[in-house]
Each structure stands twice: as structure tokens, then as C-alpha cells.
Amino acid sequence: MSYEVVGITVLWTFLYGYLIVASVDFGAGFFSYYTKQRKKNHIIHNIIQRYLSPVWEVTNVFLVFFIIGIIGFFPDTAYYYGTALLVPGSVAIILLAIRGSYYAFATYGAKESKWYSFLYGATGLLIPASLTTVLTISEGGYVRIDNGNVQLLYGELFGSLYSWGVVILAVVSVLFISASFLTYYASRAKDTNALNLLRKYALIWSFPAITMGIVVFFLLNKRNPEHFQNMVELWWMFGISFLSFAIATYFIWKKRNYGTAFILVMIQYFTAFFGYGISHFPYLLYPYLTIYDGFTNETMATALIIAFIAGLLLLIPSLYLLMKLFLFDADYVEGKKSKVL
Amino acid sequence: MFEYDPVLYSRILTTLTLAFHVIFATLGVGIPLMIAIAEWMGIKRNDPHYTLMARRWARGFIVTVAVGVVTGTAIVLQLSLLWPNFMRAAGHTIGLPMFMETFAFFFEAIFLGIYLYTWDRFKSKMKHFLLVIPIVIGATASAFFITTVNSFMNAPQGFEIVDGVLTNVSPLAAMFNPATPTKISHVIITCYLTAAFILGAIAALNILKGKNHVYHKKALHLTMVTGAIFAIGTAVIGDLSGKYLHEYQPEKLAAAEWHFETESEAPLILGGILTEDNEVRFALEIPYALSILAGGSTDTVVTGLNDFPADELPPLWIHYMFDLMVFIGMYLALVSMIFVFFNWKKNWNAFSRPLLWAVFAGGPLSMLAIQSGWFFAEVGRQPWILNGIMTVSEAATTSQHVDIMLLVFIILYTVLGITCVVVLRRMFKNNSVEHELEERGIVHHSKQEAN
Ligand code: HDD
Ligand code: HEM
Ligand code: HEM
Numbered sequence: 123m124s125y126e127v128v129g130i131t132v133l134w135t136f137l138y139g140y141l142i143v144a145s146v147d148f149g150a151g152f153f154s155y156y157t158k159q160r161k162k163n164h165i166i167h168n169i170i171q172r173y174l175s176p177v178w179e180v181t182n183v184f185l186v187f188f189i190i191g192i193i194g195f196f197p198d199t200a201y202y203y204g205t206a207l208l209v210p211g212s213v214a215i216i217l218l219a220i221r222g223s224y225y226a227f228a229t230y231g232a233k234e235s236k237w238y239s240f241l242y243g244a245t246g247l248l249i250p251a252s253l254t255t256v257l258t259i260s261e262g263g264y265v266r267i268d269n270g271n272v273q274l275l276y277g278e279l280f281g282s283l284y285s286w287g288v289v290i291l292a293v294v295s296v297l298f299i300s301a302s303f304l305t306y307y308a309s310r311a312k313d314t315n316a317l318n319l320l321r322k323y324a325l326i327w328s329f330p331a332i333t334m335g336i337v338v339f340f341l342l343n344k345r346n347p348e349h350f351q352n353m354v355e356l357w358w359m360f361g362i363s364f365l366s367f368a369i370a371t372y373f374i375w376k377k378r379n380y381g382t383a384f385i386l387v388m389i390q391y392f393t394a395f396f397g398y399g400i401s402h403f404p405y406l407l408y409p410y411l412t413i414y415d416g417f418t419n420e421t422m423a424t425a426l427i428i429a430f431i432a433g434l435l436l437l438i439p440s441l442y443l444l445m446k447l448f449l450f451d452a453d454y455v456e457g458k459k460s461k462v463l
Numbered sequence: 464m465f466e467y468d469p470v471l472y473s474r475i476l477t478t479l480t481l482a483f484h485v486i487f488a489t490l491g492v493g494i495p496l497m498i499a500i501a502e503w504m505g506i507k508r509n510d511p512h513y514t515l516m517a518r519r520w521a522r523g524f525i526v527t528v529a530v531g532v533v534t535g536t537a538i539v540l541q542l543s544l545l546w547p548n549f550m551r552a553a554g555h556t557i558g559l560p561m562f563m564e565t566f567a568f569f570f571e572a573i574f575l576g577i578y579l580y581t582w583d584r585f586k587s588k589m590k591h592f593l594l595v596i597p598i599v600i601g602a603t604a605s606a607f608f609i610t611t612v613n614s615f616m617n618a619p620q621g622f623e624i625v626d627g628v629l630t631n632v633s634p635l636a637a638m639f640n641p642a643t644p645t646k647i648s649h650v651i652i653t654c655y656l657t658a659a660f661i662l663g664a665i666a667a668l669n670i671l672k673g674k675n676h677v678y679h680k681k682a683l684h685l686t687m688v689t690g691a692i693f694a695i696g697t698a699v700i701g702d703l704s705g706k707y708l709h710e711y712q713p714e715k716l717a718a719a720e721w722h723f724e725t726e727s728e729a730p731l732i733l734g735g736i737l738t739e740d741n742e743v744r745f746a747l748e749i750p751y752a753l754s755i756l757a758g759g760s761t762d763t764v765v766t767g768l769n770d771f772p773a774d775e776l777p778p779l780w781i782h783y784m785f786d787l788m789v790f791i792g793m794y795l796a797l798v799s800m801i802f803v804f805f806n807w808k809k810n811w812n813a814f815s816r817p818l819l820w821a822v823f824a825g826g827p828l829s830m831l832a833i834q835s836g837w838f839f840a841e842v843g844r845q846p847w848i849l850n851g852i853m854t855v856s857e858a859a860t861t862s863q864h865v866d867i868m869l870l871v872f873i874i875l876y877t878v879l880g881i882t883c884v885v886v887l888r889r890m891f892k893n894n895s896v897e898h899e900l901e902e903r904g905i906v907h908h909s910k911q912e913a914n
Contacts, residue, residue: 179528179529179532179572179575179576180569180572180573180576182532182533182536182572183565183568183569183572185536186535186536186539186565186568187565187569189539189540189543190539190558190561190562190564190565191562191565193543193550193553193554193558193561194554194558194559194561194562195554195558196554197550197551197552197553197554197555197558198551200543200547200550200551200554201547201548201550201551203543204543204544204545204546204547204550204860205544205547205860205861205862207544208544208545208860208862208864208865208868209864209868211540211543211544212540212541212544212868212871212872214540215536215537215540215541216871216872216875218533218536218537219533219534219536219537219875219879220875222529222532222533222536223529223530223533223879223882223883224882225529226525226526226528226529226530227526227529227882227883227886271861418554418555418558419555419629419630419632421632421633421634422555422556422558422559422632422634425559425634425635426558426559426562429559429562429563429566430562433563433566433569436566436570437566437569437570437573440569440570440573440574440597441573443573443577444573444576444577447577447580447581447584448576448577448580
């Protein structure tokens with residue numbers, strides 16, 4: 123494998139990691155707000171708090187890692203996307219800032235507030251919507267470059283069916299991923315009421331998630347036929363994705379194997395995400411930028427890869443410890459261990 | 464009225480974000496060390512007051528970390544959005560430490576999550592203490608890595624430019640450039656210093672308000688002892704930073720000191736104003752001191768401003784920033800040493816109101832020194848973003864709308880800053896030390912003197 127491919131694979135994997143952990147987090151924020159409105163919050167409040175409190179900061183680091191990584195491996199992306207994304211990027215920053223800080227304020231500031239939980243719920247849906255703009259733009263046709271000046275075509279972006287399709291896909295996926303994880307977590311916590319409610323949410327959002335996936339797939343045909351063609355060639359990956367989805371939903375529906383069901387949901391998104399990514403190859407931005415134009419020098423690439431491996435050796439045991447203490451420790455999950463700060 | 468200039472707006476927005484971030488970043492680097500020291504003392508002296516101190520500091524810390532994390536995320540995105548050309552060059556040359564910084568964050572974030580939620584989970588207190596070590600290491604490592612990036616901006620090396628193309632890159636040489644040793648050590652130790660003084664200011668304020676529990680005295684004593692050590696270290700390393708400037712960025716030093724003529728036995732100028740024809744008025748002159756700061760001896764020749772091309776000079780107001788920082792440095796060292804000395808002399812009163820007020824003032828002042836230090840260092844590098852290689856205006860975005868973004872971010876930071884203060888106040892007001900001591904059944908120690 124060339125350095126370029128190693129680099130993009132590492133980054134794509136981290137973006138996938140962010141997709142999963144952030145979806146759980148974003149969706150949880152929305153469910154928490156929604157149930158508050160419907161006065162059902164007491165049912166799932168503990169489950170959400172117990173999972174989220176120790177891990178929220180880790181989620182954010184996934185995103186930072188991806189951004190820094192892409193600038194390290196592909197410095198030219200900073201130039202193209204940086205200039206084009208000033209406004210959407212700033213919107214995403216602001217939403218992330220509001221979400222992160224108000225979560226901490228609400229959780230540790232020792233006061234329940236409707237306003238905080240509204241911010242927390244609303245940003246949970248708006249952030250995925252704004253972040254997906256990047257993927258939309260990468261399909262080409264949304265930026266213009268005249269003599270070195272990169273410009274985002276707002277009319278094109280807001281007027282295109284494809285771009286709205288992607289936004290809706292992102293939002294419903296977030297809700298589906300989140301609900302299926304929380305269903306599993308509630309089942310481990312032996313919290314029947316929470317389980318019933320969350321299971322219902324998972325089933326409700328399963329159908330829109332898969333439908334939007336298919337709809338966006340066909341919208342892409344109009345947007346970027348070349349990419350679409352490449353995706354069709356990788357049909358088997360999307361086949362696996364669909365199959366995983368079907369089995370996962372079946373399990374949740376039949377009230378069994380919630381753990382396996384969540385792993386299948388992860389596989390569903392893994393195959394779809396990598397199918398999308400591989401078929402996008404080698405373009406970072408159609409048709410201006412491929413991974414070969416924008417690549418950093420070889421010395422830097424080697425250094426980054428070495429740093430990456432060393433970093434993983436440090437992180438994997440630490441993440442394992444985190445999961446062991448909070449995800450797989452039955453007493454903690456069931457709320458038997460004090461969680462006083 | 465004004466013509467839209469993306470460079471100017473980008474500079475203002477970057478300044479705003481960095482100046483806001485660095486408040487929380489400084490605390491984020493410094494406070495974990497203070498927490499670790501307090502928890503350690505609690506175990507070693509078997510004194511639950513120190514353990515509670517660590518616990519309460521950690522609880523406040525998480526709120527400041529949250530703001531640090533979100534503003535840090537904003538910086539990374541903003542650097543790409545506002546300085547695309549700089550980030551492209553940086554990606555090629557100094558991407559390595561930036562990349563490593565994210566691992567430091569990761570490491571810290573994971574253990575912070577564990578640390579906060581495992582206070583009463585282990586039988587052995589030592590086990591819980593061990594969890595704070597990775598947080599201290601992670602926080603300091605992130606300061607280390609990001610500061611190498613800033614050092615690189617001041618003293619770029621480790622690459623060649625052939626026909627406008629960057630080649631022959633050596634990431635390690637870029638990381639360990641001449642500015643790195645002094646810059647890193649000065650930044651890290653001032654983070655520790657500031658954290659000690661902010662926490663000390665809170666303790667002093669509580670005592671001033673009439674709370675006389677020994678807990679507050681112990682907190683004050685702990686922060687002032689550590690503060691004194693860090694303050695002395697800061698001054699020593701600050702002096703070395705001056706010597707670095709003399710060698711590698713003489714224009715910054717000359718601008719900071721309003722030093723126009725190249726000469727030896729140069730005096731240090733404190734305060735004053737500059738007249739139209741560059742004459743220094745009303746300033747305090749310390750003979751030979753600039754030569755000593757620059758080279759360690761009175762006969763060091765210090766290059767003057769007149770010997771540099773006029774269009775490569777930084778603005779001369781950084782003189783005040785430098786003076787402010789140094790003045791505060793001296794003040795902090797003095798106050799903390801007086802406190803420690805008084806407290807050591809058993810029959811002198813270290814808790815007199817004037818001294819407590821002086822300690823309290825040290826909190827905000829230390830943060831002001833951080834700000835003025837950064838303004839001095841960053842504005843002193845103007846007009847360059849990469850010293851001698853790329854100017855600020857070459858690096859900036861050409862994008863429209865930076866002005867609107869500036870407005871939006873001003874609002875965001877105002878709201879965040881205010882809420883952060885409100886939340887912190889409420890957190891500690893609703894749960895006072897005295898109340899918590901009682902709740903946790905910690906007996907009052909009869910010994911009133913903290914030591
Ligand atoms: C509590 C904060 C604080 C205090 C008390 C001091 N400094 Fe400082 N100083 C900083 C906080 C700081 C800083 C914010 O950390 C800077 C800004 C950029 C940097 O590298 O560190 C800095 C930069 C900085 C520089 C410029 C380095 C460069 O641009 O590369 C010099 C020469 C000094 N300092 C010297 C001193 C001296 C002689 C002090 C006397 C006691 C002093 N500082 C106290
Ligand atoms: C020398 C000055 C700086 C210091 C000491 C510093 C240190 C810190 C600290 C302590 C945090 C809080 C994170 C935590 O506690 O987990 C933080 C957050 C962050 N900083 Fe800064 N920082 C500085 C400047 C910068 C700059 C210039 C950048 C951009 C390149 C940056 C990027 C970040 C990022 C991305 C985060 C959020 C990381 C996360 O998601 O956990 N920092 N920084
Ligand atoms: C956290 C500590 C830092 C603070 C408080 C800080 C502060 C500042 C300030 C006040 C300016 C404005 C100077 C001017 O406009 O005249 C500036 C410029 C800048 N700094 Fe720093 N800086 C810090 C560290 C860094 C680091 C580590 C980086 C690199 C990743 C960086 C990147 C920049 C950039 C890109 C500019 C814009 C160019 C300019 O206007 O000079 N800064 N910084």
C-alpha cells in the first residue's frame with residue numbers, strides 16, 4: 123500500500139469511529155430532550171447520564187484527530203476546504219461549542235434547566251447536518267475556483283436535492299444508531315422500562331434510516347454519475363450493509379440479542395461508509411483534488427505513521443480500561459456503584 | 464466606511480479565539496498538577512482536607528476543561544478556515560507535533576473520564592491517585608506539542624524551499640528548533656504558576672470573607688509554596704527566553720525595549736512613552752540591564768531597531784506587554800515568598816488582610832501576565848506568520864464573510880464566558896467547603912495552623 127492509501131485509510135477509520143460514538147452521543151441528547159417534553163424523561167435519564175458522563179470528551183477528540191490528521195497527511199485539503207467552508211465550518215464550530223460546554227454546565231453545574239437540555243437536544247441534530255456538508259461538497263459542483271480563489275456556491279448547495287438528502291440521511295442515521303446502542307445499554311442495565319422505550323425508538327427510526335440510505339444512493343446518480351458507477355461496482359459491500367441492517371432490526375424486533383444487534387448496526391454503517399469511501403477514491407474533492415496531488419512529503423508521512431502506531435499503543439489499553447470500568451462493568455451499568463464526583 | 468479586508472478580520476478573529484482559549488488552556492495544563500499534589504498530600508499526611516481539596520478542584524476543573532476543549536476545537540478548525548496557506552505549509556513541515564497533540568488529548572480525556580467517576584471505587588486510595596498522573600502528563604504534553612508549533616513559527620527550520628516548493632523536510636528538526644527549549648519551559652511553568660495563583664486567590668478570598676476553617680488555610684499554604692517555586696522558575700526561564708530572543712529574534716527584543724541604537728552596555732527601559740520622533744520619555748532606565756538580559760554580561764552588543772528594515776519591524780507597543788509581564792512576574796514571586804516566609808516564622812501573621820488581598824490580586828494578575836506574554840510574543844513576530852518565510856497577509860484566507868463570523872464569535876465567547884463563571888459560582892456556593900466537610904463526616908482538626 124502506498125503512503126497515500128495508508129493515510130486515507132487511517133483517517134477514514136477514525137471518521138467512522140467518530141460517526142459511531144458521536145451518533146450515540148448526539149442521538150442521546152435528542153432523546154433526552156424529547157422525553158423531557160413528553161414527561162417521560164425519568165425513564166431513560168439515568169441510562170443516558172451513566173453512559174455519557176465519562177465519555178463525552180473522548181467523542182470530541184475523534185473529530186479533532188480527523189481534522190488534524192487530514193491536514194498532516196493532505197495539507198492541500200486545508201487550502202481547498204478551508205477557504206470554501208468558512209461559513210458552514212464556523213456554524214459547526216459554534217454548534218459544537220454550545221453543545222460541549224452546555225453539556226458540562228448542565229451535568230456538573232448541578233442545576234437542571236430546560237434551556238440547557240433544549241440546546242443539547244437541538245445541537246444533537248444540527249451538528250450532523252452541518253458536518254455532512256463536507257461530504258456533500260466533496261462530490262463536486264458546489265465550489266468554483268477562479269484563478270486560485272476557492273468559492274462555495276451557496277445557491278447550488280441549498281438548492282440541491284442531493285444535499286438535503288444527505289442531511290436527512292445523517293439525522294435519521296444518528297437517531298437509529300443511538301437508539302440501538304442505548305437499547306443494548308439498557309438491556310445490560312436490566313432497566314426494563316428504559317429498554318422498552320428505547321427499543322421502540324430504535325424500531326421507529328430503522329425504516330427511515332435504510333430508506334434514506336437508498337434514496338441518497340440514487341440521488342448520487344444524478345449528482346456524480348462517475349462516483350455512482352464506482353459504487354455500483356462495489357454492490358456487494360452495500361449488500362452486506364443491507365443484510366446486517368435486516369438482521370439487526372429483526373433481533374431488536376424479536377427482543378433478543380441486543381448486543382449482536384448493535385454490532386450488526388455498526389457493520390451496516392461500516393460497510394456502507396467504506397463502500398462510499400472506496401468508490402470516492404482517489405478524489406478528495408471532485409474534480410480538483412485527489413489524494414495524490416495533495417499528499418505531504420514522504421518524511422512527514424513516515425513520521426506521522428510512526429507517531430500513529432505509537433499513539434495507538436498508548437490509547438488502546440487506555441480505551442480498554444475506560445470500557446471495562448464503564449461499559450462492561452455490570453455494577454456500574456446497573457447504577458450500583460456510586461458515581462459521585 | 465471601512466473597506467472589507469479579510470486579512471485584518473482574520474487577525475482579529477484569531478486573536479480573539481486564541482486569547483479566549485489560552486485562559487482555559489492555561490488552567491487546563493496547570494490545575495491537574497495542583498490536583499495531583501493535593502491528592503498526594505492527602506494520602507501522605509492522611510489528611511482528608513487535602514483529599515477534599517483535590518476533589519473540589521477537580522470538580523471545578525471539569526467545567527473549565529469543557530470550555531477549553533470546545534474553544535480548542537474552534538482554533539483547529541479556524542486555523543484551517545482563516546489561514547489556509549499557512550496550514551498548508553504547516554501541514555508539510557510541522558504537522559507531526561500537531562498530530563501528536565491529539566494523542567495527548569485523547570490520553571488525557573480518557574483518564575479524566577475515569578478519574579472523575581472513580582473516587583470511591585477503589586479500596587486503595589493510591590490506585591485513584593495513580594489515575595491523575597496520566598491527566599497531568601497528557602495536559603503537559605499537549606502544551607509541549609502545541610508550543611513546539613508556535614516555536615516553529617518563531618524560528619522555522621527543518622526544510623528547504625526550492626523554487627517555491629517545500630522540500631527536504633525533517634519533522635524532528637522542525638519540532639526541536641532554537642526557540643523550543645525556552646518557549647516550552649516558559650509556557651509550561653507559567654501554566655503551573657497561574658493555576659497555583661488562581662487557586663490561591665480563591666482560598667485567600669474565602670478567608671477574607673471570614674471563613675476561618677483550617678481547610679482554607681491549608682489550601683492557601685499549599686498554593687503559595689508551589690507558587691513561590693514556580694515564580695522563581697518563571698523568572699529564571701524568562702531570562703533565558705530573553706537570551707534566545709537576542710540570538711534569534713533580535714528585532715522582537717529591540718522592539719520590546721525601544722532600543723534604537725546598536726550598542727553595548729544597553730540599559731533596560733521600564734514604562735515610559737515614545738514621542739513622535741522616537742524619543743523615550745518618563746521611563747525608568749536600569750543601566751546595563753538589557754545587555755545582561757540579552758547576553759549575561761554588560762558588554763553584550765544589542766542590535767537596535769535602526770539596523771532592521773523598517774517594513775519588517777513589529778509594532779512598538781509590545782514594550783508595554785513585555786513590561787507588564789515582567790512586572791507581574793516579580794510581583795508574584797515577591798508575594799508568594801513573603802507569605803511562605805511569614806507562615807514559616809511561627810509568630811508572624813501570614814493571614815493579615817493586606818497580605819491576603821495581595822495574594823488575591825495575584826490570581827487575576829497572573830492571567831493578565833499570560834495574556835500580555837502571548838500578545839508580546841505573537842505581535843512581536845509581525846509581520847511574519849512564519850518568521851522570515853511567510854507573512855501574515857500571504858497566509859490569510861481570501862474568503863468573504865470573515866467580518867460576520869467575527870461578530871458571531873464575539874457573541875459566542877461572551878455567552879460562554881459568562882455562563883462558565885455563573886456555573887462555577889453556583890457550583891461552589893451551593894456546596895460550600897464547610898457543608899461538604901460535614902456531609903462527608905470529616906472531623907475538624909484541632910490543630911489550627913496549616914503547615
Ligand atoms: C504568568 C505568566 C508569565 C510571567 C509572570 C512571565 N512570563 Fe514571560 N511569557 C509568558 C508568561 C509569563 C507566556 C504567556 O507564557 C509567554 C508568551 C509566549 C511564550 O512563549 O511564553 C511569555 C514570553 C516571554 C518572552 C518571549 C519569548 C518569545 O517570544 O519567544 C520573554 C523574553 C519572556 N517571556 C520573559 C519573561 C521574564 C524576563 C519574566 C520575568 C519574571 C517573565 N517572562 C514573566
Ligand atoms: C500554548 C498554548 C496552548 C496551550 C497550553 C493549550 C493547552 C490546551 C489544553 C490544556 C486544552 C484542554 C484540553 C483538555 O484539558 O483535555 C486544550 C484544548 C485544545 N487545544 Fe489548546 N492549547 C494551546 C493553544 C492551542 C492552539 C494554538 C491550538 C490549535 C492548533 C490548540 C488546539 C486545541 C484543541 C484542538 C483542543 C481540544 C482538544 C480536545 O478535543 O480535547 N490549542 N488546549
Ligand atoms: C495559546 C497560545 C497562543 C496565543 C494566546 C496566541 C495569541 C496570538 C495573538 C494575540 C495573535 C495576533 C497577533 C496579531 O494579529 O498581531 C496571534 C497570531 C497568530 N497565532 Fe498565535 N498565539 C498562541 C499560540 C499559537 C500557536 C501554538 C499557533 C500555531 C498553531 C498560533 C497561530 C497563530 C496564527 C495563525 C496567528 C495569525 C497571524 C497573526 O496575526 O500574527 N498561535 N496569536
